[in-house]
Amino acid sequence: MPAGIVSYGVYVPRYRIKAEEIARVWGEREDMAKSLNVFEKSVPDIDEDAVTIAVEAARIAIMRASIDPARIDAIYAGSESHPYAVKPTATIVGEAIGVDHQLTAADFEFACKAGTAAVQACLGLVTAKLIDLGLAIGTDTSQGAPGDALEYTAAAGSAAYVIGRDDLAAEIEGFYSFTTDTPDFWRREGMPYPEHGGRFTGEPGYFKHVTSATRGLLKKMRTIPEDYDYAVFHQPNGKFPVRVAEKLGFSIEQIEPGLVVPWIGNTYSGSSLIGLAATLDVARPGERIFLASFGSGAGSDAFSIRVEEGIEDIRDRGPRVRDFLKDVRYLDYAVYAKHKGKLRL
C-alpha cells in the first residue's frame, strides 16, 4: 500500500535582513553573502515564533487539499526553537487548526532534521494503518549568536506535510537514515544561542552524513542520480547543497528549483522540507524527487519521492514557496535585533 504526501504548506515571514547589513555591523568582509551564497535571510515578526509560523504552514497544508482537520490523528512538530522547553508545540498547532482531540502528538528535536524525522514517524503510523492522516511539521525561528557565522544564515520558516495513504500528491517510495553521535553543533539547556565546531560542521558533519544517507538510499532503491528529475539537499547555506550535489553526481539543474536558501536563509527544521515544497510547486506527475535532510548531532534522512497525479489538483490551492520571496520588507540590524529579541531590556 503506497503512502506519502497528501498535501503540503509552507510559511516564511515577510521580513528580511541582508547579509551585507549584518556584515556591516560586525565589520566583516563585504563578500560574506557571496561566500555563503546567502544574500538575505527571513526574520520573524515581533509576535512570531516557531509555533505561530507552524500554524500558518499547517493551515495552508489543510487548505490546499481541503482536509477536514478532524481526520488528522497525529501531529509531530520538529524544531530546535520550540518556544517552550516543557509544553508541546504540536498541541498548540493542533488546537489552532481545529483538530478533534482523538490525537497523538509530540515535539521532535534533531537540529535541522527534526522535520523529516516527523515525516518518518507519520509515515510509519500511516503505512501500518494505525492512523489515516498524520501532520508532520518542521518549523524554526533559529538562533544565531550576534556576530557569529551562523547569524548570516539562521532564519525563520516552517513546512507542514499531511502524510496519508489516499489521494496522494506524491508517494514516498522509500527512505534511508544515517545517524551517528557527532558533536558538530549544540545548544545546552538554558543557553540562548547554539555553539558549533567551526569547520568541523562541514566534512565530518554535513558532508559525511548527507553523502552516507544518499548513497545508502540509492543502493537500497537501486537507483542512480539520473533517475531523479529533482534533488533537494539540506540547505544550511547556499554552498553546501551545491557542493554535495556535485560530489554525489546530481546536477545543478536537479537542485535549482528547490534551492531557496540564498533568499530566505537556513530555516533549520524547515529547510529541506521547504526545498521539497518549492520542488513540488513545479514538479509534474511521474517525476521523481530525491530529498536528503541533515541535522547536526548528527544525522541525515534521505527519501525517494514519486510525484502523483494528485499534485495537479492541490498545487494551485495554496501559495507557492516562491510567493513568499515576493513583497518582502527589509530591516536594518537594529530593528532586526528587536524582532529577534536580541535586545535584553
Added chain:
Amino acid sequence: MRSVSIIGAGCTRFGERWDDSLRDLVVETGIRALEDANVSGEEIDGLYVGNMSGGRFVEQEHIGALICDCAGLSRLHVPSTRVEAACASGGLALRQGVLAVASGYSDVVIAAGVEKMTDVTGGVAADALAAAADREWECFFGATFPALYAMIARLHMHRYGTTREDLAEVAVKNHFNGSKNPISQYQMEVTVDKVLNSPLVSDPLRVLDCSPITDGASAVVLAPTEEAKKYTDSPIRILASAQGSDTLALHDRRDITTLDASVFAARRAFSMAGLEPKEVDLAEVHDAFTIGEIVAIEDLGFFDKGDGGRATREGLTAIGGEIPINTSGGLKACGHPVGATGIKQAYEMVLQLRGEAGKRQVEGAKVGLTHNVGGCGGTAIVHIMSR
C-alpha cells in the same frame, strides 16, 4: 661530545585529522619512524617530545609520559621528557635529543613533536597560540599573532621596499611545493591574485599569508654517528644544533624587522658546522606568516637584510633556484601543528638529503638547514645537517 645522526624519520599526514586523537597521531608517526630506523623499542633509551599546548588543545598535560606509554615503552621505564617553546617546541625536542646523545647520556633517542589542534574551536585555538606572545604586554592590549607579524611586515615594507606582492610570492611558492608533498595539508596551488584577494586578517596580512590550524605528529630517531651505519645505509649527520633567545615581547626588540634570536642561533650553527650560508643547499624556515620567511632568509644569512622580498620575487628560493626554501610547503602549505613543526622540518630534510623527496627533490642536496621559531622570535632553533 659525540657526533649525532638521524637514523630514521616518520611523519603523519598533516591536516584536519578529525578521526584521530593526539595519541593516534603519536602512535602513527612513532611506528613509521621506528620502522624507518630499523630499531626495536628495547633499544630506545630516551624520548623527547615537543608539544606546545596539550592542556589547552586536548586538556592533556604530561605528554612525556603519554608518548612513552603510546610507544609501548612505559614497562621499560624509558625516560621521556616533554619540552615546550611555543611553535619551536619541535625544534627544541630535536635539540634536546641531540644533546642527550652527544653527551653520552643516551644512545638511541626519539625526538618527536605532536599537536592536536582541531578539537577546539578557532577562537580557543587562537587564544592558546596567543600564549606564545607576551600575555600581559601584548595580548591583553589586543595583539594577536597575525597582528604582531603584520607590524613586522609593515616596517619591512616601509624600510626595505618589500611589496605586498612579494609576501604573496612566498605563499605561491610554498603552496606549489606543498602540492608536491603527500603529507601536506594543502594540496592546491594558489596565485598571487588569489592571495591578494583572500580575506584580510591583519593588514597587510591576509588569510593566505597565514599558516593554518593543523593536526599532526612527526618523529626522528637519533643515534651516535659512529653507530648509525648499524641501522641505516643513509644516516643524516647533525652538523650543528643551536638555540637563541630574545625578549618575549616584540616591542622590546632592538629592531622588529630582524629576529635576533635567529641571527644568533644561525651564527652559532654555522660556526659549529664550519660552513658558510652559501654552502647550504636548501632550508626549511619558519614561515608561520609569509613575512616570517622573508625575514628568516635574511636573518639566516642567505640574503642581505631587506633583500628577502626581491629574492623571493626572482625565484631564488624556489626549487631549482639559488637556495630552495621550504620544499615541504613550509608551515604555510604543509600545515603547522605547532609542537610537530620543528620535527617535520627535520623529516623533510632527511628525505631531501637521502634523495627521497620525489617531485620536490632538490637535485644534489648535500647540506640542509632547519629553522624553527617560537612566538615571534623569543626562541629560535637552527639545525644544520648533511648526508
